Amino acid sequence: MFLSGYFISIAVFVGIWVTLALSLNILTGYAGQVSLGHAAFFGIGAYASAILAVRYGMPFWVDFPGAVLITGLVGTVLGLPSLRVRHDFLVLATIGINFVVVAIFKYVNFFGGAMGLVNIPAPSLFGATFRGGLPYLAMVWVYAAFTLLTSWYLSKTWAGLAFNAIRIDEEAAESVGISVPRFKIYAFGISAALAGGAGSLYGHFIGSVFPDTFVFVESIGILSMVIFGGVGTLRGPVIGAAILRVAPEMLRFVQDYRFTIYGALLVLMMLFQPMGILGNGSWLWETLTRRFRRGKLAVGREEALP
Amino acid sequence: MPVLQNLSNAVVLASTYVLMAAGLTMVYGVLKVLHIAHAAVYTVGAFTGLLVFSWLGNFWLALAVAVLVSGVVGVLIYRATYFYMLDAPRTVPLIASIGLFVMLTDLLQKGFLMGPYQMAFPADGAGMPRIETGLFALTPTQVLIVVVTGALMAGVYVLLTRTRIGLGWQAAAMDREMAGAVGINLNRVVALNFFLGSALAGAAGVLVGVYNNSVFATMGDLPSYKAFIIIVLGGMGSLPGVIVASLLLAIIENFLVASVGYVLPRDAIAFLVLIFMLMFRPHGLLGQE
Secondary structure, three states: OOOOHHHHHHHHHHHHHHHHHHHHHHHHHHOOOOOOOHHHHHHHHHHHHHHHHHOOOOOHHHHHHHHHHHHHHHHHHHOOHHHHOOHHHHHHHHHHHHHHHHHHHHHOHHHOHHHOEOOOOOOEEOOEEOOOHHHHHHHHHHHHHHHHHHHHHHHHOHHHHHHHHHHHOHHHHHHOOOOHHHHHHHHHHHHHHHHHHHHHHHHHHHOOEOHHHHOHHHHHHHHHHHHHHOOOOOHHHHHHHHHHHHHHHHOHHHHHOHHHHHHHHHHHHHHHOOOOOOOOOOHHHHHHHHHHHOOOOOOOOOOOOO | OOHHHHHHHHHHHHHHHHHHHHHHHHHHHHHOOOOOOHHHHHHHHHHHHHHHHHHHOOHHHHHHHHHHHHHHHHHHHHHHOHHHHOOOOOHHHHHHHHHHHHHHHHHHOOOOOOOOOOEOOOOHHHHOOOEEOOOOEEOHHHHHHHHHHHHHHHHHHHHHHHOHHHHHHHHHHHOHHHHHHOOOOHHHHHHHHHHHHHHHHHHHHHHHHHHHOOEOOOOOHHHHHHHHHHHHHOOOOOHHHHHHHHHHHHHHHHHHHHHOOOOOOHHHHHHHHHHHHHHHOOOOOOOOO
């Protein structure tokens, strides 16, 4: 029963949204740039890959890296406003980006208009096609693991330290010689590229892409997952995306009131646990890790939110 | 092209923008919070107005109740959320506000509240006269919008410049901590701020509901995004800026659509304008560093 199509498709979606949450976490959790336009990058990846497949007849193995590359480049360009605009204004700009991108998908014929792009072929390898099924699931989760690994690696590099510095205090980061513009653009580019891959996997799984999938509300959903789990950590976005993606499938009530619950969660988290359920300094995480920390020196914890 | 007709239509459109954006800019001025949930208050106002109107059939009573209810809802939102986040990093109230917006819009769409339908609001000008000159004409509803907006904004102006609590509001908008230090009751000032701003949004909801003869759960989405554009254009926190920016946006929209037609929908263009403007004037058209 656990290998039936229904469970596999839920597992595929969880994998895709874990990837999306992790990629947004690089931008928002590491570099401190709150974005409400992440669904736009998800969409750009899905559309780039769908257009390569449908309009140019490319196989999946070209579409997927193509989508990652294109979305990364677009993300780098769309990150430019962050150099001038900060905080609330940046959030407004990212909402705007989301709207404009969806409007372009919807009203420009090349992108298929409101009817979207259909008949995206399933990936095939050595003559075997796989759309649903375990192989596709494995591929999605390999990509999710790759995103996780990239996030972990980033946090250990000089770029990760620079992101930290920018999040905590931009002026101070600038004053110790970190090129703030350069690392902000890196964060946007990397985050977008990873989301683009998720978009490609999504499009090839469903077999079609529609503009309405990538609207502003989906951006809110992705941000909710990151915040709920614990912004700035590796475990947070994974757990957040898994819970918020699986809960609606398990509980009818959650399905009906999905966005009421997302919204209420965001408010409650901000009121009581602004670091997320598993973030650094959250009640649950402190409780879970208490026994491992006994005897260690108390280390000052920096703010995870800018 | 009948320039004066377009211009008078733009003034009507701008009136609704002013009512919507005034509350946002007031909240930003004092709390430095981007109050995204304002859109939900607007919808609550329209819905309340429609309920009272269909029950009693009196538009003015409906407007009064809607204004009062939305004002109270605004204060409740403040007391339940932002009140506890004033000293937190700025992303905390921002994310809470996004959450509130999503939650309220989703709740309003449920069957036991507004449902997913459009409902008619046949108040039809509420007894206002039709204005017709050789150069332009205004329908009774358009007259109603301009008159109500004018009256409400005049009232707010008097309240904020001629009363003690209004002076307190001005002080708090300049420097919240300093205002508290010289003995201004910040809680009262901020509550008043939310009450006024939300009441104006409620009035905007009722007026737009009557104007389009339709009230629905997601009606607040577009005006609220536009209100962001307006308060950024007007320099966040400035009331005169809001009026100038509303007129500007309404005029541009009206004349652009009348003369060019469109490639992208109007709202996408508005956002493109916003993004470009933020790039070159990160603190708004009239804003200061």
